[in-house]
Amino acid sequence: MLQRRVRLIGTTLAGLLLCALSLPGLAAGDGATHTSGTFTEASNWFGPDECSGGTITGSGVQTGTFYDTLTANGGVHERVDIQGSVDLYVANGPGPWDPQPGAFVGTWTYQNSISDQAPPDAQGSTTGIASGPLVRPDGTTVRRQAMFHITWDKDPLPPKLFFAKFICSGN
Numbered sequence: 517m518l519q520r521r522v523r524l525i526g527t528t529l530a531g532l533l534l535c536a537l538s539l540p541g542l543a544a545g546d547g548a549t550h551t552s553g554t555f556t557e558a559s560n561w562f563g564p565d566e567c568s569g570g571t572i573t574g575s576g577v578q579t580g581t582f583y584d585t586l587t588a589n590g591g592v593h594e595r596v597d598i599q600g601s602v603d604l605y606v607a608n609g610p611g612p613w614d615p616q617p618g619a620f621v622g623t624w625t626y627q628n629s630i631s632d633q634a635p636p637d638a639q640g641s642t643t644g645i646a647s648g649p650l651v652r653p654d655g656t657t658v659r660r661q662a663m664f665h666i667t668w669d670k671d672p673l674p675p676k677l678f679f680a681k682f683i684c685s686g687n
Contacts, residue, residue, distance in 0.1 A: 547588030554581050559600050562612040565621065566684035567650055567660050568604075573615035576602030578628070590636035598628035604650070622652040624660055634668070642666045650684075658686040 556579045565572040578600025585593040603623050609616030626648035634640030645663040652658070660683070667677035 549586045551584045551586075552582060555579065559602055560612075561602055561604065561624075562607060562615055563662070564682050565604070565660070566682045567652075567658050568606065568621045571607040572604045572621055573607035573609070573612075573617055574602045574604040574621075574624075576600055580628075587636070592632065592634040592640075594630075594632040596628075596630040596632075598630070598646075599626070600628070601625045620653050622650045624648060624650045626660075638668070638670050640668050642668070658684055660684055 556577065558575060559578040560573075560575045562573045563571065578598050580596055580598035582594060582596045587593070601623060604621040605617035606619045606621060607615045608618040626646045628644060628646035630642065630644040632640065632642045643663075643665045645661065647659065647661040649657050650660040662680070662682050664680040665677070666675045666679075669676045
């Protein structure tokens with residue numbers, strides 16, 4: 517369920533559940549199953565950027581840990597903690613399917629936290645925030661932040677609510 521939702525957010529978050537290592541579930545007294553694991557994957561970024569005033573694109577590598585709880589009644593609670601680094605460029609292309617990187621914007625080192633809550637009826641929400649320093653080509657540093665929230669209905673498309681905010685501080 518999360519993977520279907522995450523693809524809407526962008527390819528950087530896709531594949532969070534396809535982890536290299538997964539620990540076996542531990543049954544809790546309430547019938548819940550808990551799993552966790554780690555992963556390393558390519559990250560692809562595309563979207564608005566308050567630090568450059570335009571649309572950016574870039575790819576890098578990120579690692580993370582996920583923690584899943586599957587409740588006895590069919591609900592899902594997931595938290596994903598990610599660390600990564602990406603070189604960002606001005607996107608000259610028509611969209612994320614063909615971004616055509618242009619001028620170098622900077623290197624962004626970030627920490628990302630994602631939370632997904634889905635009760636048994638398949639409604640729920642996904643929230644995430646990625647934040648960290650962006651070192652520009654001239655050596656100056658600003659803080660770049662991207663955050664989103666999605667509220668899902670029983671039919672996941674379209675979401676009931678989608679909110680995204682991009683911030684650059686220290687300009």
